[in-house]
Amino acid sequence: MLLAFINSADKLHSIAAELFRRVMLSKLQASVASSALLELELLMRTRRYPEAEIREVLRAFKAIPNLGEEALSSDVMVLASELRERYHLTFFDSLHAATAILSDKQIISTDEAYGRLTPEGLIWLRPEELLR
DSSP states (O other): OHHHHHOTTSTTHHHHHHHHHHHHTTSSOEEEEHHHHHHHHHHHHHTTOOHHHHHHHHHHHHTSTTEEEEOOOHHHHHHHHHHHHHHOOOHHHHHHHHHHHHTTSEEEOSOGGGGGGGGGTOEEEOHHHHTO
8 A cells, every 4th residue: 555655656546545545634543564664665676766755755654644653573573474484475464464463453455365364363454445
């Protein structure tokens, strides 16, 4: 959702924009995982965004009213490793899932991989369903 939000050409941009609008208006409570911001930065770097633009995007997310941030910790990293081993998740998917499990057990994503983590107590919230 982060990349879709900053890229107006993304097919999910309007959904992401509406989600963040609701967060700003306190109609939706949400936090972003530090690992998601790290993934966003790496994606921007591989797409050769200038450093100044990367900083601007990161600062813009930090400035979104009512948007919390969940820190990357060693507990998150250990659980992420266990999730990768059990569920064959990608590196970043495992970090995002572990962060969610250790915070409020909910994750907003279009990635179907999170649907496999219900045994871990993870609740996968699809963005389009939240907007209904």
